[in-house]
Amino acid sequence: MPEEAYSGKSVERRRELLSIAVELFAKNGYHKTKISDIVHQAGVAQGTFYWHFKSKEAIALEIIANGREEISKVISQGYRSHSGTVVDMVQASETLLKNLFRFASENRYLMELLLGSGASDEAIRQAASDTRIEMEQAFRRNIERAMELEMLPQTIDPKLRAAMLMSLIEGMIARWLFGPQAPESPLSDITLDEISAQTARFEFFGLLGI
Amino acid sequence: MPEEAYSGKSVERRRELLSIAVELFAKNGYHKTKISDIVHQAGVAQGTFYWHFKSKEAIALEIIANGREEISKVISQGYRSHSGTVVDMVQASETLLKNLFRFASENRYLMELLLGSGASDEAIRQAASDTRIEMEQAFRRNIERAMELEMLPQTIDPKLRAAMLMSLIEGMIARWLFGPQAPESPLSDITLDEISAQTARFEFFGLLGI
C-alpha cells in the first residue's frame, strides 16, 4: 500500500505544520510568528508551507475551527437529561468543569489562541470570538435546561448568568494555564481537581459560600 | 511668557497624540495601528510623533502606566476601615463595582487595551498584565480585610477568591463594553446600575443565589 503511505506522509506533514503553528502562535502571538519560524522548526522549505496551506491566515482559522468543534463536544456533554438533587447538580457542574479544565490543560496552546483575543487579523479575532460565544451559548442552554428541570430558580436571567459563568471560567483557565509564573501567582500549582471544585463552588455559592 | 504658551501648546499636542493613540490601539490593536495613522488623525507630520515620544512602544507603555494609576485609586477606595453587617458588605461591594464599571465605561479605550491581552509587544503585554495583577491584588487585600473584620469566613483562600472575582469582573466589563453587538448580545444595553448589582449578587450568592 505505497499509495496510502505516500498520502499518509503528506497528511503527517500537514499535521506537523499545524501543530507547530498552534504552539508558536500561542507562544509568540499571531503577528510575531513568521512563516519562516514555522517551516524552520519543521525543517522544510518556505514554499512547502504554501503547498499545504493557502496562507498564514488560513492555517490560523483552521486551528481555531478544529478547536471549536472539540470544545463544543466537551461542553454539550453537560446537558442534563433529567432532574436531580442539589448535590447532583453541584457534582454535575464540577464534572463538566473538570472536563473543560482538563481539555484546556491538554490543549493549552489552543486555549491561549482562543482566549488571548489578541490583536490578530480581524478574521482570526472574529473566529476566536465566535468560538467563545458558542461556548457561552452552550452554557446558557445548560442553565436553561436546569431551570426547566426546576433545579435553578425561575427568576434568574440565563443570558446574564451564562456571561458571568463564562467570564469566570475563561479567567480561571487563563490564570491557571498561562498566568504569570510570578512567585505570588495564585493558581500555577493548583490541581485539576481543586480548581474544578473551587470554581464549581463559587459558581453556586459565591464568595459567601458555605 | 511666550515660552510657557509655547510649552503649553506642546503639552497639548502631546496629550492629543496620546489620546488618539489610545483610541486607535483599542479600536484596531497595537500592531495594526501605524504611527502614520496617529499623526494623520492629529494632522501633524510623521516626525512630530518622534519629538514627543521615543517610540511606538513608549507611547503604549505610557498609556498603560497612566491607566494603572487611575484604576488603583478607584479600587483602593473599596478598602474597608471598619466592620459592618452583611447588608453593609453587599452594598459596599456593589458601590465598588459600580465605580469600577463607571470608570471602565468612561475609559473604554483604555480598558480595551488593558483587557485585550492581545499579541502586542512583549513589553506592552507585560505592562497590561502587571496592571491586571495589581487590580487583583487590590481585590485580594479587600477580601483579606473583610476576613479580618470577620465579615467573611476564615476558611476561604483569598488568593483564589480574588482570582475568581477578577475573572468575573474582567469578563463582565469586556462583554458589557466591547462585547459583540450581535442580536443575542447579552449585555450591550444593560445599565451601569444593573450590571453592578447583578455582578455583586453573583459575587456573593452565585448561580443559586436568592
Next chain:
Amino acid sequence: MPEEAYSGKSVERRRELLSIAVELFAKNGYHKTKISDIVHQAGVAQGTFYWHFKSKEAIALEIIANGREEISKVISQGYRSHSGTVVDMVQASETLLKNLFRFASENRYLMELLLGSGASDEAIRQAASDTRIEMEQAFRRNIERAMELEMLPQTIDPKLRAAMLMSLIEGMIARWLFGPQAPESPLSDITLDEISAQTARFEFFGLLGI
C-alpha cells in the same frame, strides 16, 4: 503493439498541453499563465508537464515555431508566376489577404501570441519578432516580383512598402480578432470577405501611389 498505443497516448497528451498553453498564453499572457494553470486545465499533475516539455519557455517557443511554418505557407502562395492586368493584381492581393485573415481567425490564439509582442521572455519576444519579420519579407518578395513583372512602378521602395503593408495587416488582424468589444468597436462584426476586400483596396491604392 502496446508501445505504439502508449506512445500515441503520449503524443496526444503532448498535443493537449500544447493547445491549452496557446490558449492560456493568448488569453492571459505568457507571464500570467502558470504551469499550474496549464496542468490543471489538462487534468494532469504538475510533474507531467516537465516530462513532455523542458520548460515553460520551451513550450512557448515550440508554439511559435509551429505557427511560423504554417504562416509561411499561406503567404508564399501569393507569389506571382506571371504578369497580369491591374484587375488580376487586385484580385490576387485580395485572395492572399483573405487566406491570411482566414488563417488568423482559425488560429486566433496563435496570432495573439505572435502579434502581442508583449513583455514575454526575451527569447519568446525574439521568436515572435522573427516570425513577423519573415512574414514581412515574404510580402517584400511578392512586391518585388510585381515590380519585376512591371505591375508596380519601379520608383517605389519595396522594403518600405512591405513595412507599410505588414503594418496595415498586423493592425487589421489585431483589431478584427481581438479588438476591444466596445460598442464603438470598428471591426468586431465585419466579415472575412469584407475586411479582406477593404484592406486589399487600401493596400492597392496605397502601394500604387507614386
Next chain:
Amino acid sequence: MPEEAYSGKSVERRRELLSIAVELFAKNGYHKTKISDIVHQAGVAQGTFYWHFKSKEAIALEIIANGREEISKVISQGYRSHSGTVVDMVQASETLLKNLFRFASENRYLMELLLGSGASDEAIRQAASDTRIEMEQAFRRNIERAMELEMLPQTIDPKLRAAMLMSLIEGMIARWLFGPQAPESPLSDITLDEISAQTARFEFFGLLGI
C-alpha cells in the same frame, strides 16, 4: 525660498523615478522591471519609491496617463478648420504625421510602452489600449471632418479607414523606433521627413481609393 527648494527637490525626485521607470519598463518590460532596479538606478532606497508612488502598477498607469494627454494634443492639431485643395490635404497630413513621428522619437520609451501591448498587468494593458483607441478616434474625427469638407469621397467608412490609418502608423512607428537593428532592417536609418512623407502618401492614396 527654502520651502520651494525643498518641495522642488521632492518633485525632482519623483520625476526622476518616473523617467527611470519609463525607460526600464520600455527596455525590459513591465514584469521584468523590478522596483529594486528603479531605485538602484536612482540611487535611493527601496522605501523611497513607496513614498512617491503607491505601487508598481500606479507608476505605470501614471506614465501612460501622462503620455495619453500629450499625444492627444499632437493629434488634435490636425483637425481641419476649413476646406482646401488636394495638395493642401496631403501637406496637412504630412505635417500631422511628422509631428506625431517626432513626438514618438522624442518619447520612444513611452511609445514602446503604449504600442507594445505586452502582457503587463491587466490595468496597464487596458490603459495603453485606451490610449490607442483614443488616438484612433482622433484620426477618425479628422477623417470625418475631411469628408464634411468634401475633401474625401462620401463613400468611405471612417471607422474602418481610421483603423487602417492607425494600423499603418502604429506599425511604422514601431518599426522605425524599435524595429530590429538587423542588417536588413528596413527603417532604422530613415529620416523623420522621409518616413512622414512616405506614410502620408500611402495614407493619402489608400484613403482616397474608393
Next chain:
DNA sequence: AATGAATGAGAGTTCATTCAT
C-alpha cells in the same frame, strides 16, 4: 509516463525610525 510534494530564489510592499532643513 505520471504523480504530487518539496524547493528556494525572489518579488512587491509595509512601516518604525531617522534626519536634514
Next chain:
DNA sequence: GATGAATGAACTCTCATTCAT
C-alpha cells in the same frame, strides 16, 4: 517644535522547476 522625505530590514506569498516514488 515641526516637517516630510528617506531609510532599510522584514515579511508574506508566488511559481518554475526538481525529484523520489
